[in-house]
Amino acid sequence: MPTNIKLTLSYDGTNYHGWQIQRDLPTASGTLKEAILKLTGEEVQLIAASRTDAGAHALSQVVNFKTSSLLPVSSYPKALNAHLPQDIVVYAAEEVDGNFHARFSAKKRIYEYVILNLEYPAPIYRNYAHWVEERLNLKKMKKAIGVFIGQHDFTSFTSSAGGGKNPIRKIDKISIYEHKDFIRIQIEGDSFLPGMVRTIVASLIEVGLGRLDPVKVKQILEARDRALTPPPAPACGLYLAKVKY
Structure with missing residues (x-):
């Protein structure tokens, strides 16, 4: 066997x-x-x-x-x-066990997104963090986090590749940490749609830059319209941090 x-x-x-x-x-x-x-x-x-x-x-x-x-x-x-x-x-x-399935047996997945919030880019981090030149307002970003917590229809926050998949997903926790010039956004949930984490991050960045009001984020989520959200944040800053079983 x-x-x-x-x-x-x-x-x-x-x-x-x-x-x-x-x-x-x-x-x-x-x-x-x-x-x-x-x-x-x-x-x-x-x-x-x-x-x-x-x-x-x-x-x-x-x-x-x-x-x-x-x-x-x-x-x-x-x-x-x-x-x-x-x-x-x-x-x-x-x-x-023979029934173990890396995808379907997983209970939780934790993703982490790294942002370099600095006036000038750092070449050594170009493939490992998303550079944002303007200073981000973490207070506003943290205020918008609550919109995503819980079970929702995340149609507005998935890429076109997510077509046909059930858009209902549950996010348990989102945390934002700052250390010197780096900002880490950690998102934990059962499972995620294609492009979902990076689109959530892109929206939080827009909030941090003052270009998107936290209240508007809730309206975008409820609208279930991908055209209302910004393009996904670059993949270079995204890390699969942990899978829980």
Whole structure:
């Protein structure tokens, strides 16, 4: 009987066209799948907790796959890392119940968005934080957070790729932290629509810049009209921070 293996990994998404495999394009999933093939000799089906966007990163992505390989589970992290580029690192592996599904078994997902709020951009962070030149008003941004908490129809905050999916989602918590010139927005919820986190962040940035009133954010949410929201914030600042089971 095949063994169900759960991997936890981190990756720098700069050089990848997202998680999901795409023909003739480098993806995090495709790169990991190739490493597993080299290690086990098997073409496996990878199931991930989240399909991150092109250019987005993961501090803690969770995947599972079934294999007939007799390799000890404890050997997977180092053995796979030997076949992976330096921008993808597997740091945990365990055998799980056959019914475990990295996506559907997940209870909560936590995303983090990093903003560099500085007069001039910092080249070293260009792929890892979204630069916003004008000073953001965190007090106003925090005031707008409450609009998103709870279960809502997030049609206004999803990309066109979300067409056909149930737009009802529940957000448990949004926190905003400031440390020197960096602002971190952390969002926790059951699941998210395509582009949802980045569009929420973009709206909060508009509030922080004084271009969008916190009261207006509630009206946009209730309107269920994607045309009313700003374009999603750049993917470079987005991180899948944690998946809870």
